Amino acid sequence: MAGVTLSKVVKRFGSYEIIHGASLEVADGEFVVFVGPSGCGKSTLLRMIAGLESVTEGDVSIGGRVVNDVEPAERGVAMVFQSYALYPHMTVEQNLSFGLRMTGHDKADIARRVERTAGILRIAELLKRKPRQLSGGQRQRVAIGRAIMREPQLFLFDEPLSNLDAELRVQMRVELARLHKELGVTMIYVTHDQTEAMTLADRIVVLRDGTIEQVGRPLDLYNDPDNQFVAGFVGSPKMNFIPALVVEGDGRGVTVELAGQERTTRLTQPLAGPAPEPGSRVVVGVRPEHFGDAGKGDADLLVNVDIVEHLGGTSFIYASTAGDYGLVIQRDADGVADAAEITVSIRKSYLFDENGKRLR
Amino acid sequence: MRQRTQTAYAFLTPYLLIFLAFWIWPIINSFWLSFLNTRSANWTFNPRMTWGRLLVDPAFANALQNTLVILVIQVPIMIALATVLATLLNSPALKVRGLFRFAFFAPVVVGEVAYAAMFRLLFNEFGIINKMLAGIGLTTIPWLSDPNAAMAVIIIALTWRWAGYNAIIILAGLQSIPEDVYEAATLDGVSKVRQFFFMTLPLLKPVILLCVVLSVIGTMQLFSEPFLITNRGGPGQATETLGLFLYRQGFNAFNFGYASAVAYTIAALAIAISLLNLWLGRERE
Numbered sequence: 183m184a185g186v187t188l189s190k191v192v193k194r195f196g197s198y199e200i201i202h203g204a205s206l207e208v209a210d211g212e213f214v215v216f217v218g219p220s221g222c223g224k225s226t227l228l229r230m231i232a233g234l235e236s237v238t239e240g241d242v243s244i245g246g247r248v249v250n251d252v253e254p255a256e257r258g259v260a261m262v263f264q265s266y267a268l269y270p271h272m273t274v275e276q277n278l279s280f281g282l283r284m285t286g287h288d289k290a291d292i293a294r295r296v297e298r299t300a301g302i303l304r305i306a307e308l309l310k311r312k313p314r315q316l317s318g319g320q321r322q323r324v325a326i327g328r329a330i331m332r333e334p335q336l337f338l339f340d341e342p343l344s345n346l347d348a349e350l351r352v353q354m355r356v357e358l359a360r361l362h363k364e365l366g367v368t369m370i371y372v373t374h375d376q377t378e379a380m381t382l383a384d385r386i387v388v389l390r391d392g393t394i395e396q397v398g399r400p401l402d403l404y405n406d407p408d409n410q411f412v413a414g415f416v417g418s419p420k421m422n423f424i425p426a427l428v429v430e431g432d433g434r435g436v437t438v439e440l441a442g443q444e445r446t447t448r449l450t451q452p453l454a455g456p457a458p459e460p461g462s463r464v465v466v467g468v469r470p471e472h473f474g475d476a477g478k479g480d481a482d483l484l485v486n487v488d489i490v491e492h493l494g495g496t497s498f499i500y501a502s503t504a505g506d507y508g509l510v511i512q513r514d515a516d517g518v519a520d521a522a523e524i525t526v527s528i529r530k531s532y533l534f535d536e537n538g539k540r541l542r
Numbered sequence: 543m544r545q546r547t548q549t550a551y552a553f554l555t556p557y558l559l560i561f562l563a564f565w566i567w568p569i570i571n572s573f574w575l576s577f578l579n580t581r582s583a584n585w586t587f588n589p590r591m592t593w594g595r596l597l598v599d600p601a602f603a604n605a606l607q608n609t610l611v612i613l614v615i616q617v618p619i620m621i622a623l624a625t626v627l628a629t630l631l632n633s634p635a636l637k638v639r640g641l642f643r644f645a646f647f648a649p650v651v652v653g654e655v656a657y658a659a660m661f662r663l664l665f666n667e668f669g670i671i672n673k674m675l676a677g678i679g680l681t682t683i684p685w686l687s688d689p690n691a692a693m694a695v696i697i698i699a700l701t702w703r704w705a706g707y708n709a710i711i712i713l714a715g716l717q718s719i720p721e722d723v724y725e726a727a728t729l730d731g732v733s734k735v736r737q738f739f740f741m742t743l744p745l746l747k748p749v750i751l752l753c754v755v756l757s758v759i760g761t762m763q764l765f766s767e768p769f770l771i772t773n774r775g776g777p778g779q780a781t782e783t784l785g786l787f788l789y790r791q792g793f794n795a796f797n798f799g800y801a802s803a804v805a806y807t808i809a810a811l812a813i814a815i816s817l818l819n820l821w822l823g824r825e826r827e
Contacts (some may be wrong), residue, residue, distance in 0.1 A: 232729060233729075234725050234728070234729075254728050254729045255728065255729060255730065255731030255732075256731075259729065260729065261725075261726070261729050263722045263725070263726060265720060265722055267720065267722040267723050267725065267726040268723075268726075269723060269726075269727075269741060270723075270745065271741075271744045271745055271747075280727070280730060280732070280740075281727070281729075281730025281731055281732060282730075284727075284730065284731065284732040284733075284736050284740065285730075285731045285732070328726070328730075332730070
C-alpha cells in the first residue's frame with residue numbers, strides 16, 4: 183500500500199497548459215475523489231498518476247518513490263476506465279487473468295486470485311462469458327475485478343459509474359465503498375458527480391481549469407467552502423447566489439444590501455478579516471436548506487413561487503425575484519403553502535468578494 | 543403511393559433491362575452452354591466435351607495449379623504485409639500520415655495497362671531491377687523468360703498493387719479498436735509486441751478475413767497481370783491462370799461451352815475457398 187504525493191505537477195500539450203502546478207498529499211489507505219466540471223483536468227491528473235500521460239513539470243510520487251519515468255506497469259497501480267476497456271475477444275476469466283498470464287505469473291497463483299476476485303465481486307457465474315454477453319453493471323464489476331487481480335497498492339478510477347443507470351450507480355457506489363473498506367488500499371477516484379464525491383470520499387479535491395480549488399473532507403467543503411466555485415459545485419441543489427452591494431463595514435462585520443428586492447433588504451454578517459469598501463460588489467451565498475420562516479433569520483426576502491417540487495419529506499420551491507436571479511428554496515413538505523408570493527428568511531449565508539473568494 | 547411506386551420502377555426499368563440482358567441472362571445461358579459441345583457446327587448436348595474435359599485437360603490442370611500457387615503464396619504475404627503497413631500507418635509517431643495513406647493506396651488507381659507496362663520495363667532483361675542486382679554484385683535473372691521468375695514477377699506486381707488497398711481496410715479495423723483497451727493492457731504490464739499478437743490480431747480477425755476472402759475472389763479471376771506483364775501467361779504457359787485459360791478457350795478458340803464450364807469452376811472454387819476461410823476463422827464459443 184502507498185500514499186501519493188503530487189508536487190507542483192504541470193501538464194502541457196504543446197503550448198497548451200492543462201494542469202497548472204498541482205500539489206497534493208494522499209495518505210496511505212485514503213479514498214480521495216477528484217471532482218470538477220468536464221475539462222477541468224481531473225482525468226489528466228489521474229492519467230499522470232497512472233503513467234498514461236507524461237509529467238511536464240513537477241513530481242509524482244507513489245509510496246515515497248518519484249515515478250515520473252517509471253513505466254505504468256511498474257508503478258503498482260491499477261485503473262478502472264469509464265468505458266470499462268475490457269478485452270472484447272476474451273472471456274471474463276481471461277480478462278481477469280490476461281495481465282498476469284502475459285507477465286509470466288504462476289498458474290496456481292493466477293487461479294487463486296481469479297477465485298478470490300470473483301468471490302469479492304460476486305461474478306463467479308460470469309467467468310465463462312464474453313464482455314458483450316454482460317450487462318453494464320456486470321462489465322463494470324469485471325473491470326474492477328481486473329484491477330483487483332493486480333493486487334495494486336493504488337487503485338485509480340476514471341468516472342467508473344458514468345455509463346450506468348441511476349439505480350445501478352447507487353448500488354455500485356455502495357459496493358465501491360465496501361471494497362475500499364475490505365481492501366484498505368489507497369483509492370483515487372475521478373468524477374464530475376458531486377453526489378458520488380460526497381458519499382465516497384474521505385477527502386475531496388475540487389478542480390477547476392487545471393487548478394486545485396480546495397481540498398477537504400466532504401462536510402468541510404460543504405460547510406466551509408473557500409470560494410464561490412467550490413460553494414456552488416458541492417451540494418445539490420446548488421447554493422443560491424444573490425448579488426449585493428456593501429453598505430458599511432468595520433472590524434467586526436459587514437452590512438450588505440441585496441439586489442433585486444422591491445424593499446431595501448439588508449443583511450449583516452460578522453467578519454474576522456477586513457471588510458470590503460462600502461459600494462463594492464459582493465455575492466451572498468445561501469444553501470437551499472438555509473431559508474427559514476419569515477422574521478426568524480438575518481434578512482427576509484419576498485419571492486414569487488414559480489414551481490414547487492414535492493419529494494415527499496422535503497419540497498423544493500423554484501422562485502424568482504425582482505432581480506435577474508432565481509432561488510431554490512428547500513422546505514419541509516408541510517411548510518409549503520399554495521401561494522404565489524412568499525416571504526422567506528435567510529438563516530445562514532456565505533459572503534464572497536467580486537473574484538469569488540470567501541469573505542470570512 | 544401506387545403512383546409513386548410506378549414512377550420509381552419506370553426510372554429503374556432501363557437499368558433493370560440492361561442488368562437482365564447483360565448480367566442475368568449470360569449467367570443462366572452460360573450454365574446451359576457449359577453442357578454443350580460448341581466445337582461442332584450444330585451445338586449438341588455433350589457434357590463430356592466440357593465438364594468431362596476439365597478432368598483430363600493438362601492445360602486446365604496447369605492453369606489451376608498456377609492460380610493456386612499464386613493464391614497460396616501471394617495472398618498470405620500480401621495480407622501480412624498489409625497488416626504491418628496498417629499498424630505503421632496507425633502509429634501515433636507517424637508524421638504526414640495522409641501522404642503515406644495516399645501513397646499506399648495509389649497503386650489501385652493507376653491504370654492496369656500503365657502499371658503492367660512499368661513492371662515489364664522494370665523486370666525486362668536490361669531493366670532497372672537487373673541493373674540493381676548487377677550493381678550489388680548478384681547475378682541477373684531472366685525475369686520474364688524463366689517460368690519461376692515470371693511467377694515471382696506476377697506475385698510481386700500483385701502485392702505492390704493490392705497491399706496498400708488491404709492495408710487501408712485493415713487500418714479502418716485498427717481504428718475501431720478503442721485506445722483504452724491498450725491502455726488497460728499497458729497498465730497490466732503487457733508488452734507492445736504481445737499486445738499486437740494477443741489483442742490486435744484477434745480483434746482484427748473479422749477484417750483480415752474479409753481481406754482474405756476479397757483477395758481469394760480476386761486471385762481466382764486473375765487475368766490482367768499474366769495477360770499484360772508476362773505476355774499472355776508466358777513463358778509458354780508458365781503463368782497462365784484460370785482467368786487467362788478461360789479467355790483463351792472462349793475468345794481465341796471460340797469454344798464457348800468449355801469456357802462456360804471453366805467459368806463456373808472458377809466461381810465454385812472461389813466460393814468454396816472463401817467459405818473454408820470463413821469456417822476456419824469462425825468464432826469458437
